[in-house]
Amino acid sequence: MRAKSLSLAVLCLGVLALCAVGRGSWAQGGPPGGDAPGYGEPPADVGGPATGDPAEAGGDGTGLGDPPVTVVPSNGRVPVGRERQFRIMGPAEGLTLALVDVSAPGAATLSEDGRLLAMAGGWAIIGAVDASANVVAATDTIWLAGGPTLVGRRGGRVFAAGDDFVCVLFPPNASRRAVRALIEKRGPADLPPEARHQGTPVAVFVFDVADAETGEDIGGTTGFDQIVSLTLTYDDSALPEGVSEEELVAAYLSKLTGRWHQVRPEMVFEVDTEKNTITIGTTHASYWAIMPDDSVDVEPATGVDDTSWGTVKRSADR
DSSP states (O other): OOOOOOOSSOGGGHHHHHHOSSOSOHHHHSOSSSSSTTSSSOOTTSSOOOOSOTTTTTOOSSSOSSOOOEEESOSEEEETTOEEEOEEESOOTTOEEEEEEESSTTSEEEOTTSEEEEOSBEEEEEEEEOTTOOEEEEOSOEEEESSOEEEBTTBEEEEOTTOSSOEEEEOTTSOSSOEEEEEEEEOGGGSOGGGTTSSOOSEEEEEEEEETTTOOBOTTTTOOSSOEEEEEEOOGGGOOTTOOGGGEEEEEEOTTTSSEEEOOGGGEEEEETTTTEEEEEESSOOEEEEEESSSOEEOOOOSSOOOOHHHHHHHHHO
8 A cells, every 4th residue: 555645734744754663863862952961962072973082082093993882772762660771782891880860860770781671651761971971972872761751841752652754743833831642542441431432543542731740631631732732543453344544534532522532634644555544733631532534524713823744843953
Protein backbone atom coordinates (compact mmCIF):
# COMPACT_ATOMS: atom_id res chain seq x y z
CA MET A 1 0.00 0.00 0.00
CA ARG A 2 1.18 3.54 -0.62
CA ALA A 3 1.20 6.34 1.95
CA LYS A 4 -1.74 8.64 1.57
CA SER A 5 -1.15 12.23 2.65
CA LEU A 6 -3.91 14.59 3.69
CA SER A 7 -1.86 17.59 4.81
CA LEU A 8 -2.38 21.34 4.69
CA ALA A 9 1.30 22.08 4.67
CA VAL A 10 4.71 20.50 4.60
CA LEU A 11 3.80 16.83 4.78
CA CYS A 12 7.20 15.74 3.50
CA LEU A 13 8.48 16.39 7.03
CA GLY A 14 6.40 13.39 8.03
CA VAL A 15 5.56 12.02 11.38
CA LEU A 16 8.80 10.07 11.63
CA ALA A 17 10.82 13.30 11.67
CA LEU A 18 8.74 14.26 14.67
CA CYS A 19 8.60 11.13 16.75
CA ALA A 20 11.62 9.15 15.52
CA VAL A 21 14.06 8.53 18.32
CA GLY A 22 17.43 10.14 18.60
CA ARG A 23 17.92 11.07 14.97
CA GLY A 24 20.28 13.91 14.23
CA SER A 25 21.83 16.31 16.71
CA TRP A 26 20.50 17.66 19.97
CA ALA A 27 19.12 20.59 18.05
CA GLN A 28 16.98 18.15 16.04
CA GLY A 29 16.29 15.48 18.62
CA GLY A 30 16.26 17.18 22.00
CA PRO A 31 13.45 18.92 23.80
CA PRO A 32 12.64 22.11 21.86
CA GLY A 33 13.52 25.66 22.74
CA GLY A 34 15.75 27.29 25.31
CA ASP A 35 19.49 27.37 25.78
CA ALA A 36 20.00 25.05 28.74
CA PRO A 37 21.80 21.74 28.15
CA GLY A 38 19.34 19.28 26.70
CA TYR A 39 17.11 22.02 25.28
CA GLY A 40 18.23 22.62 21.70
CA GLU A 41 21.97 23.10 21.19
CA PRO A 42 24.28 20.92 23.30
CA PRO A 43 26.72 22.50 25.77
CA ALA A 44 29.80 23.89 24.07
CA ASP A 45 32.11 21.38 25.74
CA VAL A 46 30.06 18.29 24.85
CA GLY A 47 30.80 15.85 22.09
CA GLY A 48 33.13 17.99 20.00
CA PRO A 49 36.68 17.24 18.84
CA ALA A 50 39.59 18.21 21.05
CA THR A 51 41.16 21.61 20.30
CA GLY A 52 44.58 23.16 20.92
CA ASP A 53 47.86 21.24 20.88
CA PRO A 54 47.35 17.77 19.35
CA ALA A 55 49.84 16.35 21.83
CA GLU A 56 47.70 17.61 24.70
CA ALA A 57 44.68 15.94 23.15
CA GLY A 58 46.49 12.61 22.99
CA GLY A 59 47.29 12.71 19.30
CA ASP A 60 50.55 13.02 17.40
CA GLY A 61 49.66 15.84 15.01
CA THR A 62 49.16 13.48 12.10
CA GLY A 63 45.44 12.95 12.52
CA LEU A 64 46.14 9.31 13.35
CA GLY A 65 45.97 9.58 17.14
CA ASP A 66 43.55 8.00 19.54
CA PRO A 67 39.98 7.45 18.37
CA PRO A 68 37.37 9.89 19.70
CA VAL A 69 35.51 9.19 22.90
CA THR A 70 31.82 8.40 22.42
CA VAL A 71 28.97 7.16 24.57
CA VAL A 72 26.91 4.30 23.13
CA PRO A 73 24.15 3.80 22.34
CA SER A 74 23.96 7.43 21.27
CA ASN A 75 20.15 7.60 21.05
CA GLY A 76 16.99 5.58 21.53
CA ARG A 77 14.13 5.04 23.95
CA VAL A 78 13.92 3.38 27.34
CA PRO A 79 10.41 2.36 28.44
CA VAL A 80 9.49 3.47 31.95
CA GLY A 81 10.41 0.73 34.41
CA ARG A 82 13.06 -0.72 32.08
CA GLU A 83 16.86 -0.42 31.96
CA ARG A 84 19.38 0.15 29.18
CA GLN A 85 23.14 -0.34 29.30
CA PHE A 86 25.47 2.51 28.24
CA ARG A 87 29.23 2.33 27.64
CA ILE A 88 32.16 4.59 26.87
CA MET A 89 33.92 3.81 23.59
CA GLY A 90 37.46 4.99 22.88
CA PRO A 91 40.12 6.00 25.42
CA ALA A 92 38.12 5.72 28.64
CA GLU A 93 40.85 6.00 31.29
CA GLY A 94 39.81 8.44 33.98
CA LEU A 95 36.28 8.79 32.56
CA THR A 96 32.99 7.78 34.13
CA LEU A 97 29.39 7.85 32.94
CA ALA A 98 27.00 10.39 34.42
CA LEU A 99 23.56 11.91 33.86
CA VAL A 100 24.45 15.15 32.08
CA ASP A 101 20.84 16.34 31.99
CA VAL A 102 17.38 14.97 32.66
CA SER A 103 13.87 16.29 32.02
CA ALA A 104 12.92 16.30 35.71
CA PRO A 105 14.54 15.21 38.99
CA GLY A 106 13.97 11.52 39.53
CA ALA A 107 12.95 10.82 35.92
CA ALA A 108 15.92 8.47 35.52
CA THR A 109 18.81 7.00 37.47
CA LEU A 110 22.20 5.82 36.26
CA SER A 111 24.12 3.06 38.04
CA GLU A 112 27.90 3.03 38.44
CA ASP A 113 28.19 0.45 35.67
CA GLY A 114 26.14 2.55 33.22
CA ARG A 115 22.64 1.11 33.46
CA LEU A 116 19.99 3.76 32.90
CA LEU A 117 16.66 3.11 34.64
CA ALA A 118 13.67 5.08 33.34
CA MET A 119 11.53 6.13 36.30
CA ALA A 120 9.11 8.52 34.56
CA GLY A 121 8.32 9.80 31.10
CA GLY A 122 10.69 12.42 29.72
CA TRP A 123 14.27 12.41 28.45
CA ALA A 124 17.85 12.06 29.62
CA ILE A 125 21.34 12.73 28.29
CA ILE A 126 24.24 10.48 29.31
CA GLY A 127 27.80 11.81 29.29
CA ALA A 128 31.37 10.67 29.78
CA VAL A 129 32.96 12.97 32.37
CA ASP A 130 36.52 13.32 33.64
CA ALA A 131 37.76 13.77 37.22
CA SER A 132 37.01 17.50 37.05
CA ALA A 133 33.41 16.83 35.98
CA ASN A 134 34.09 18.09 32.45
CA VAL A 135 31.84 16.47 29.85
CA VAL A 136 34.05 14.82 27.22
CA ALA A 137 31.27 13.21 25.16
CA ALA A 138 27.54 12.70 25.43
CA THR A 139 24.59 10.99 23.82
CA ASP A 140 21.82 12.61 21.87
CA THR A 141 18.43 12.70 23.61
CA ILE A 142 17.46 9.40 25.21
CA TRP A 143 13.67 9.34 25.45
CA LEU A 144 12.02 7.89 28.54
CA ALA A 145 8.87 6.44 27.03
CA GLY A 146 5.61 5.93 28.88
CA GLY A 147 3.99 7.22 32.00
CA PRO A 148 3.19 10.83 32.88
CA THR A 149 5.73 13.17 31.28
CA LEU A 150 6.61 16.68 32.46
CA VAL A 151 6.21 19.31 29.72
CA GLY A 152 7.14 22.94 30.35
CA ARG A 153 6.25 26.12 28.50
CA ARG A 154 9.06 25.43 26.03
CA GLY A 155 7.17 22.38 24.79
CA GLY A 156 8.25 18.79 24.39
CA ARG A 157 7.34 15.29 23.28
CA VAL A 158 5.37 12.60 25.09
CA PHE A 159 5.61 8.93 24.07
CA ALA A 160 3.42 5.93 24.74
CA ALA A 161 5.07 2.84 26.16
CA GLY A 162 5.14 -0.20 23.92
CA ASP A 163 4.43 1.56 20.61
CA ASP A 164 7.08 3.01 18.30
CA PHE A 165 4.84 5.66 16.74
CA VAL A 166 2.27 6.89 19.27
CA CYS A 167 3.38 10.30 20.50
CA VAL A 168 2.27 13.85 21.27
CA LEU A 169 4.13 17.01 20.29
CA PHE A 170 3.60 20.11 22.42
CA PRO A 171 4.87 23.27 20.70
CA PRO A 172 6.17 26.14 22.85
CA ASN A 173 3.51 27.94 24.89
CA ALA A 174 0.90 25.25 24.38
CA SER A 175 0.08 25.76 28.05
CA ARG A 176 0.69 28.67 30.40
CA ARG A 177 1.66 26.20 33.12
CA ALA A 178 3.95 23.19 33.30
CA VAL A 179 1.90 20.04 32.79
CA ARG A 180 2.18 16.29 33.10
CA ALA A 181 0.89 14.54 30.01
CA LEU A 182 0.08 10.88 29.42
CA ILE A 183 -0.75 9.03 26.20
CA GLU A 184 -1.62 5.34 26.45
CA LYS A 185 -3.16 2.74 24.19
CA ARG A 186 -6.28 1.14 25.68
CA GLY A 187 -8.97 -1.33 24.65
CA PRO A 188 -12.65 -0.66 23.85
CA ALA A 189 -13.57 -2.15 27.23
CA ASP A 190 -11.70 0.71 28.91
CA LEU A 191 -14.01 3.34 27.42
CA PRO A 192 -16.64 5.02 29.62
CA PRO A 193 -20.10 3.45 29.31
CA GLU A 194 -21.56 6.18 27.11
CA ALA A 195 -18.90 5.58 24.45
CA ARG A 196 -19.01 1.79 24.20
CA HIS A 197 -21.95 1.53 21.82
CA GLN A 198 -20.99 4.34 19.45
CA GLY A 199 -19.13 3.66 16.25
CA THR A 200 -16.65 0.82 15.82
CA PRO A 201 -13.30 1.78 17.35
CA VAL A 202 -10.33 0.03 15.78
CA ALA A 203 -7.87 1.52 18.28
CA VAL A 204 -8.50 3.41 21.53
CA PHE A 205 -6.22 5.82 23.41
CA VAL A 206 -6.40 7.93 26.54
CA PHE A 207 -4.71 11.33 26.43
CA ASP A 208 -4.59 13.10 29.80
CA VAL A 209 -3.00 16.45 30.67
CA ALA A 210 -2.91 17.86 34.21
CA ASP A 211 -1.26 20.78 35.99
CA ALA A 212 2.19 19.60 37.11
CA GLU A 213 1.82 21.13 40.58
CA THR A 214 -1.85 20.84 41.49
CA GLY A 215 -2.95 17.85 39.41
CA GLU A 216 -5.86 19.90 38.05
CA ASP A 217 -7.22 18.64 34.73
CA ILE A 218 -6.13 20.99 31.94
CA GLY A 219 -6.39 19.08 28.69
CA GLY A 220 -10.04 18.20 29.08
CA THR A 221 -11.23 21.53 30.50
CA THR A 222 -9.33 24.71 29.63
CA GLY A 223 -7.49 23.00 26.79
CA PHE A 224 -4.33 24.25 25.09
CA ASP A 225 -3.31 27.67 23.80
CA GLN A 226 -1.59 26.21 20.74
CA ILE A 227 -2.35 23.32 18.42
CA VAL A 228 -0.86 20.09 19.80
CA SER A 229 -0.15 17.27 17.36
CA LEU A 230 -1.18 13.71 18.20
CA THR A 231 -0.03 10.62 16.31
CA LEU A 232 -2.16 7.49 16.71
CA THR A 233 -1.68 3.99 15.32
CA TYR A 234 -3.95 1.12 14.32
CA ASP A 235 -3.69 -2.55 13.36
CA ASP A 236 -4.78 -2.96 9.74
CA SER A 237 -5.52 -6.65 10.40
CA ALA A 238 -8.21 -5.66 12.91
CA LEU A 239 -10.38 -3.62 10.54
CA PRO A 240 -14.09 -4.48 10.41
CA GLU A 241 -15.13 -6.53 7.40
CA GLY A 242 -15.58 -4.37 4.33
CA VAL A 243 -13.72 -1.36 5.78
CA SER A 244 -10.57 -0.07 4.06
CA GLU A 245 -7.80 1.98 5.66
CA GLU A 246 -8.85 4.96 3.55
CA GLU A 247 -12.15 5.02 5.45
CA LEU A 248 -10.54 5.38 8.88
CA VAL A 249 -10.73 8.66 10.81
CA ALA A 250 -9.46 9.95 14.14
CA ALA A 251 -12.17 10.86 16.65
CA TYR A 252 -12.38 12.06 20.23
CA LEU A 253 -15.00 11.56 22.92
CA SER A 254 -16.56 14.92 23.80
CA LYS A 255 -17.01 15.51 27.53
CA LEU A 256 -19.82 17.94 26.69
CA THR A 257 -21.92 15.76 24.40
CA GLY A 258 -20.78 12.28 25.40
CA ARG A 259 -20.42 11.48 21.68
CA TRP A 260 -17.54 10.76 19.33
CA HIS A 261 -16.53 13.63 17.05
CA GLN A 262 -14.19 13.06 14.14
CA VAL A 263 -11.42 15.57 13.56
CA ARG A 264 -12.17 18.19 10.95
CA PRO A 265 -10.38 17.48 7.64
CA GLU A 266 -8.22 20.59 7.89
CA MET A 267 -6.84 19.34 11.21
CA VAL A 268 -5.75 15.97 9.80
CA PHE A 269 -2.05 16.49 9.19
CA GLU A 270 -1.10 13.09 7.79
CA VAL A 271 -2.49 9.63 7.11
CA ASP A 272 0.16 6.97 6.48
CA THR A 273 -1.24 3.60 5.49
CA GLU A 274 2.26 2.12 5.28
CA LYS A 275 2.99 2.70 8.95
CA ASN A 276 -0.68 2.64 10.01
CA THR A 277 -0.63 6.09 11.59
CA ILE A 278 -2.90 9.12 11.62
CA THR A 279 -1.52 12.47 12.81
CA ILE A 280 -3.95 15.21 13.77
CA GLY A 281 -3.98 18.58 15.51
CA THR A 282 -6.02 19.25 18.62
CA THR A 283 -6.48 21.78 21.42
CA HIS A 284 -7.67 19.38 24.12
CA ALA A 285 -7.14 15.97 25.70
CA SER A 286 -9.72 13.20 25.89
CA TYR A 287 -10.33 9.61 24.90
CA TRP A 288 -9.29 9.21 21.28
CA ALA A 289 -10.02 6.46 18.79
CA ILE A 290 -9.46 5.44 15.20
CA MET A 291 -12.67 4.20 13.62
CA PRO A 292 -14.47 3.95 10.28
CA ASP A 293 -15.97 7.15 8.96
CA ASP A 294 -19.63 6.29 9.56
CA SER A 295 -22.14 8.01 11.85
CA VAL A 296 -19.37 10.06 13.52
CA ASP A 297 -20.04 13.77 13.86
CA VAL A 298 -17.42 16.27 12.73
CA GLU A 299 -15.92 18.31 15.58
CA PRO A 300 -16.74 22.00 16.03
CA ALA A 301 -14.13 24.66 15.27
CA THR A 302 -11.25 25.07 17.72
CA GLY A 303 -10.84 28.07 20.00
CA VAL A 304 -7.36 28.90 18.70
CA ASP A 305 -6.08 29.69 15.25
CA ASP A 306 -5.62 26.65 13.06
CA THR A 307 -2.08 25.93 12.04
CA SER A 308 -0.37 23.57 9.66
CA TRP A 309 1.67 20.46 10.34
CA GLY A 310 4.79 22.24 9.12
CA THR A 311 4.18 25.13 11.51
CA VAL A 312 3.76 22.81 14.51
CA LYS A 313 6.93 20.94 13.58
CA ARG A 314 9.05 24.07 13.07
CA SER A 315 7.87 25.71 16.29
CA ALA A 316 8.85 22.65 18.32
CA ASP A 317 12.30 22.48 16.73
CA ARG A 318 13.21 26.00 17.84
